[in-house]
Amino acid sequence: MLAKRIIPCLDVRDGKVVKGVNFEGIKEVGDPVECAYEYNLQGADEIVFYDITASHEGRGVMLDVVRETAKKVFVPLTVGGGIKTVDDIRETLRAGADKVSVNSQAVQNPQLIKDGADIFGSQCICVGVDAKAIGDKKWTVFINGGRIDMKIDLIDWVKKCEQLGAGEICLNSIDTDGVRGGFDIDMLKAVVDAVKIPVIASGGAGKLSDFADAFIKTDCSAALAASLFHFKELTVGQVKDDCRSKGIIVR
Amino acid sequence: MIAIIDYGAGNIFSVKNALDYLGFENKLTDKKEDLEKADALILPGVGAFPWAMNMLKVSGLIDTIKEQAKLKPFLGICLGMQLLFEKSYEFEECKGLSLIGGYVDKITDPGLVIPHMGWNKLEFNHNCKLFDGLGEDEYVYFVHSYKAFVDDKNLYAYSTYGSKVPAVVSDGDFVYGCQFHPEKSGKTGLKILENFADLSR
Numbered sequence: 001m002l003a004k005r006i007i008p009c010l011d012v013r014d015g016k017v018v019k020g021v022n023f024e025g026i027k028e029v030g031d032p033v034e035c036a037y038e039y040n041l042q043g044a045d046e047i048v049f050y051d052i053t054a055s056h057e058g059r060g061v062m063l064d065v066v067r068e069t070a071k072k073v074f075v076p077l078t079v080g081g082g083i084k085t086v087d088d089i090r091e092t093l094r095a096g097a098d099k100v101s102v103n104s105q106a107v108q109n110p111q112l113i114k115d116g117a118d119i120f121g122s123q124c125i126c127v128g129v130d131a132k133a134i135g136d137k138k139w140t141v142f143i144n145g146g147r148i149d150m151k152i153d154l155i156d157w158v159k160k161c162e163q164l165g166a167g168e169i170c171l172n173s174i175d176t177d178g179v180r181g182g183f184d185i186d187m188l189k190a191v192v193d194a195v196k197i198p199v200i201a202s203g204g205a206g207k208l209s210d211f212a213d214a215f216i217k218t219d220c221s222a223a224l225a226a227s228l229f230h231f232k233e234l235t236v237g238q239v240k241d242d243c244r245s246k247g248i249i250v251r
Numbered sequence: 252m253i254a255i256i257d258y259g260a261g262n263i264f265s266v267k268n269a270l271d272y273l274g275f276e277n278k279l280t281d282k283k284e285d286l287e288k289a290d291a292l293i294l295p296g297v298g299a300f301p302w303a304m305n306m307l308k309v310s311g312l313i314d315t316i317k318e319q320a321k322l323k324p325f326l327g328i329c330l331g332m333q334l335l336f337e338k339s340y341e342f343e344e345c346k347g348l349s350l351i352g353g354y355v356d357k358i359t360d361p362g363l364v365i366p367h368m369g370w371n372k373l374e375f376n377h378n379c380k381l382f383d384g385l386g387e388d389e390y391v392y393f394v395h396s397y398k399a400f401v402d403d404k405n406l407y408a409y410s411t412y413g414s415k416v417p418a419v420v421s422d423g424d425f426v427y428g429c430q431f432h433p434e435k436s437g438k439t440g441l442k443i444l445e446n447f448a449d450l451s452r
Contacts, residue, residue: 001411003370003390040437045370071268076392076435096264098394098435121298123366123394167366196364221369251370251390251437 003251004215004243005045005222006236007200008229010035012081013052015061019227029230033068039229040073042236045251047073048101048170048224051081052145058082063095070096080128080170084109089116093124101170103128104143107150107157110164117165126200127166129158131187132174139187146174154187155194162195169195170224172202180206183214183223192219200224211239212246253277253448254289256331258303258310263295266328269434269441275448283315291323291451292316296330300341300355300397303330313348320350324450325426329395332420332428341397350426353401360413366396371410371431373418373439379407381419381427381446389439391418391431398430419443 010017010032017030036047047069051062059082066079079092080101089100106113106127116125130146131139131154139154158169171191173184183201192199198221201214205225214223228234240250255266257279270277278285286292294316296303307313319325327335336347339355347355358365370390375382393410399417408419410431420428427447433440 001371002367003372005369043437070265072272074265074269074272074434074441075437094264096268098265123368167368198364198368221364 001249002221003045003249005200006043006211006239006243006250007046007048007222007224008039008044008236009048009050009202009224009226010230011050011052011226012062012065014058015065017230018052019230032065033072035230036069036073036077039236040075043240043251044075044236045222046076046078048078048080050101051079053082059088063091066092066095066097078126080126085112086115086119089120089124093120099124099126099167101126101128103130106161107141107143107152110160113161113164113166117167122165122167125166126168126170127158127161128170128172129154129161130172130174133187137186137190139190142174146177155190158191158195162197166197168198168200168221170200170202173204176204177202178227179204180228182206182210185214185217188214188218188220198222208234208238208242212243212248215243215248216246252285252289253291253293253451254285255279255293255295256286256312256316257281258306258312265432265434266293266295269444270448273441273445273448281310281312283312286312286315286319289319289323291448292319292325294325294327294331294334296328296334298330300330300333300339300347301343301345303334304345304347307334317348317350320348320426321424323425324447325350326447327426327428328434329430329432332430333397333399335420335426335428336399336401339397351401351405351420351422351428353399353405353420355397355399358396358398358413358416363413366394367398367412367416368394370436371412371416371418373408373410375408376403377407379419379421379427380450381443382408383446384442385439391429391433391436391439391443393418393431395430399428
């Protein structure tokens, strides 16, 4: 049986880990290589670096972070943010990432998913999706860190991602992100039911039981959180112990 | 020195990073002389079988690999493990290195998410030096859509995903293969790599 994955995410800007609430009010919280190493010791199943740097120089710094991390952290590394072209994907994988996560760029240019999957394999293409409810069991896809509503139906979009060759969906609910009231179970369920590829729950983890809750109430494959782990409110190990005690298979 | 065979397939740097971290001298190489000189060989690989076999052909290393695999510890990782078998049916029937009997075909158990991606538990089938120091509850990281079909005598460990997925195979002599990525499997994976590297000492 595959274990459910617990994935800490590090938002990185100009080589520093930062954290904001609802995509705004950003503050610095540490060194990404050290944070990744610490998560690795805690038993993280995978580590995501999300690059929120806009500049070209910042991308180079991000790749250095990946290179350094890959020398001492031996679990899969995913890099998201600012990946616009096949060359960006190639560069990121060469730096030592195992997967890339494409988000806004994929919405604006879905061909990027197909090209990436054809060249590097579906397993390295994760599509990050930011979505928000617009009515009962209806959601639309947003881009640019949740600022622009693309008026695309979430379910149509994730099905299209799968068809284009995405290996995984990382689903972030804008409604629950940073609110810490638990993952967006309704949204998560709808997406898990719509696709066969693994779905990562993101946005909203606020307490220990939120992770097990997502695994019990939906068939998601993994759960991701940032601030809870950053601020050391919980360790990955504690989350796994809680899941294990509820009969969920974790590493 | 452990030679990591560089024939243009996938993320070979992570294998190098892991060996560096463990303190084993190693070299990424596509040179025949290095393969002959090395104490052990690692064949990594990510991608499609026919494409990888073709890259190996282009590299001109196939005969050297087959010859050296009879003389010193040899480890195929992921696609590099699949290449050890006689043939594969990925896209088209394609001959492999034939270092271990068996073939590679798609995972077809109904209702499964493909690729088989993530951490799965190792179930031990036969004793093997690669397992020294491992416990009962060891998870390793897989990413693949095709799996090996192999005789029980060559199956040293498997994971369960629908049915048995060969995880560690061996010819019982120098040739080993891991379907998972030991270089991405945390402490467990590093231990397996260390055990392999120790065979060359």
